[in-house]
Amino acid sequence: MGNYYADRLFGSKLQQVYDLVSPRIRQYLDAETSYVIENVQGASRVLELGCGYGRAMGEVAPHVARIVGNDISRGSLDLATSYLRRFRNCDLVRMDASRPAFREGTFDAVFCIQNGISAFGRNRHELVAEAVRVAREGGVVLFSSYSPRIWTDRLDWFRAQSEAGLLGEIDESQTRDGTIVCKDGFRSTTVEGIEFRALFAEVGLAATVCEVDGSSVFARVVKKGRG
Numbered sequence: 001m002g003n004y005y006a007d008r009l010f011g012s013k014l015q016q017v018y019d020l021v022s023p024r025i026r027q028y029l030d031a032e033t034s035y036v037i038e039n040v041q042g043a044s045r046v047l048e049l050g051c052g053y054g055r056a057m058g059e060v061a062p063h064v065a066r067i068v069g070n071d072i073s074r075g076s077l078d079l080a081t082s083y084l085r086r087f088r089n090c091d092l093v094r095m096d097a098s099r100p101a102f103r104e105g106t107f108d109a110v111f112c113i114q115n116g117i118s119a120f121g122r123n124r125h126e127l128v129a130e131a132v133r134v135a136r137e138g139g140v141v142l143f144s145s146y147s148p149r150i151w152t153d154r155l156d157w158f159r160a161q162s163e164a165g166l167l168g169e170i171d172e173s174q175t176r177d178g179t180i181v182c183k184d185g186f187r188s189t190t191v192e193g194i195e196f197r198a199l200f201a202e203v204g205l206a207a208t209v210c211e212v213d214g215s216s217v218f219a220r221v222v223k224k225g226r227g
Contacts, residue, residue, distance in 0.1 A: 072097070117191050
């Protein structure tokens with residue numbers, strides 16, 4: 001069940017990652033959460049796949065009735081419990097995002113941001129299919145990855161994480177074209193709009209793909225009702 005974010009980069013170490021952000025990366029993070037809020041505002045029940053220590057949940061929580069965050073790391077969820085203690089509408093569960101133990105149609109909205117579709121190290125087809133499954137008919141599903149236009153700032157951020165000992169040494173010979181590789185086995189790829197469309201097409205849905213802030217590529221779908 002483990003991956004890099006469960007075994008090495010979790011809890012307070014994951015929080016340190018966000019202490020290293022440049023103004024441009026902060027802008028990117030804020031733009032992502034703003035886009036999510038625009039799409040889920042007023043929802044009764046929302047799920048974040050891969051919530052980490054609760055960074056995005058804390059931004060979204062004031063705008064929805066209830067939000068559930070799942071993560072594979074117990075350490076990150078322990079920190080999230082403290083990080084989100086001021087909110088009464090947040091629930092946290094430990095589970096694999098590609099196999100969420102929720103009934104079909106549980107949530108009004110499901111979101112997975114900041115390139116979680118790559119970072120989780122899980123089958124992308126399963127992640128998308130399960131996100132759609134647990135969304136209700138008419139519910140919104142959102143996934144994001146990095147835009148190529150933020151590549152330089154993204155790479156600088158990952159280099160800063162490496163220099164701080166949060167990631168392994170960057171393998172500069174293998175790092176290019178949207179993929180960051182570390183010598184300890186860490187690998188961060190990206191998902192382009194055409195792939196997002198293909199992934200959702202497999203479950204019979206047409207994804208609307210847009211670029212947000214020159215930072216993120218977002219895929220947005222509304223789950224169709226039957227009949």
